[in-house]
Amino acid sequence: MTSLLSHLDDALKLARQHGADQADAVVIRGQSRSAMIRQGKAEGIRHAESLSLGLRVFHEGRVATVAGNDLTPEALSQLAERACAMAKVVPPSPDDGLAAQPLIPVPANAIATLDLLDPATPPSMETLLSKAQDMEEAALSHDGITNSSGASASTSLHDVALATSAGFTGQYQRSGHGYGISVLAGTGAQMQRDYAFHSAVHQADLExxxxLGHEAARRALARLNPTRPKTGLYPVLFDPRVAGSLLAHLAGAINGSAIVQEASFLKDKLNHAVFSRGITITDDPTLPRLAGSRPFDGEGTAGRPLNLVEDGQLHHWLLDSRCARKLGLPASNGRANRSGGGSVHPGTSNLLLHAGQHSPEELRHDIKEGVLITELMGSAINMLTGDYSRGGSGFMIRNGEIAEPVSGITVAGNLLDMFARLIPANDINLMMGHHAPTIRIDQMSLAGD
Structure with a gap:
């Protein structure tokens, strides 16, 4: 791993020379390869490299952020000069500043224990094409699969380095690998599409x-000849592929920026029951071999597990330093996310709804008539009121069993009511950044025929 910290040290020194009181800087360097197979032919072969440096400077209660992709001394000097010139003329922002409790020094084992770098040799383009071909051939081997939207395989490696004028320095690497496929079943107006995908930090963890090709085919075939149920109130199950979206809405509602702006339906719910008893939701950047894990956040603060919801009660906002100061709280809770351009905002790492006690089968066994949602589309979410409405498709549930496919439906409710009635199953899914098992919510409005 080539150290990027010397470039950051140069950028910080130059920022001070040009008049900054304090400064921090981030560099993200990436390389990736991806390949797609469609109808047996190679498409979308791509190799990309990227480099981005973001410099944030503070001057007499003002802040400015600039970005560049040139690490030469001349370019860094120009970047620092421009940032400091901007910081002298923008409106004051007294709550902006470096983290009050940076992780100094970064513990020697903090990076190694996360296991974010795959030691295996990255797959070649030929290997990626072969994996994509295996997916597509498996899917097309099923009778009734009539077309392929493509199968893809990808690999990536990113270096992340952060330094601040307060003395924090840290650098780590993250690998990533992924497979995905989308296929079509049926013909003409009756055609149905579905997909399968998997991503992992280590190649050895990929399905x-x-x-995956067989899974995509089975899912597409199962969706043929859908119906529309009658409009009414139904118990609804959210498949793990879409259940994480409910966590994403929670994350948006408890984001410090939304709370500062009073633009959240949960702004008055801190230390109140939002979910039923027994529900725990954790944001944990320390889980090994997961894409959202990190040894420190975007401001150099330690990454620690945080129970946002415990036994149904909401206990924390997602905070960076700026939002913490605006809300009169003592410090950031390590949830600062940072882009290559240097901008800082609160966010999540690995957001996890803890598993419940029952299997998905047990969760639906008493449902005489309900709906299993496997795909959501569109979005009409009012974050001020919590009103929720999304298009969807999936399957009817009849007498506890999965029945005929349905499509063209709209499922609606209010997120406060939905959270209060939410029941998780035990089939936790760790494929994506918002990890959730199957979720049951009773009495949701469903618009159909």
Missing amino acids: NPAQ
Whole structure:
């Protein structure tokens, strides 16, 4: 790993020379390869490299952020000069500043224990094409699969380095690998599409590409000849593929920026029951081999597990230093996310709804008539009121069993009511940044025929 910290040290020194009181800087360097197979032919072969440096400077209660992709001394000097010139003329922002409790020094084992760098040799373009071909061939082997939207395989490696004028320095690497496929079943107006995908930090953790092809085919075939249920109130199950979206809405509602602006339906719910008893939701950047894990956040603050919701009660906002100061709280809770351009905002790492006690089958066994949602589309979410409305498709549930497919429906409710009635199953899914099992919510409005 080539150290990027010397470039950051140069940028910080130059910022001070040009008049900054304090400064911090981030560099993100990436490289990626991806390949797609469609109808047996190679498409979308791509190799990309990127480099971005973001410099944030503070001057007499003002802040400015600039970005560049040139690490030469001349370019860094020009970047620092421009940032400091901007910071002298923008409106005051007294709550902006460096983290009050940076992680100094970064513990020697903090990076190693996360296991974010795959030691295996990254797959070649030929290997990626072969994996994509295996996926597509497996899917097209099913009778009734009539077309492929493409199968893809990808690999990536990113270096992340952060330094501040307060003395924090840290750098780590993150690898990533992924497979995905989308296929079509049926013909003409009756055609249905579905997909399968998997991503992992380590190649060894990826699912077999042929199995993903078979999964995509089975899902597409199961959706043929859908119906529309009658409009009414139904118990609804959210499949793990879409259940994480409910966590994403929670994350948006408890984001410090939304709370500062009073633009959240949860702004008055801190230390109140939002979910039923027994529900725990954790943001945890320390989980090994997960894409959202990190040894420190975007301001150099330690990454620690945080129970945002415990036994149904909401206990924390997602905070960076600026939002913490605006809300009169003592410090950031390590939830600062940072882009390559240097901008800082609160966010999540690995957001996890803890598993419940029952399997999905047990969760639906008493449902005489309900709906299993496997895909959501569109979004009409009012974050001020919590009103929720999304298009969807999936399957009817009849007498506890999965029945005929449905599509063209709209599922609606209010997120406060939905959170209060939410029941998680035990099939937790760790594929994506918002990890959730199957979720049951009773009495949701469903618009159909």
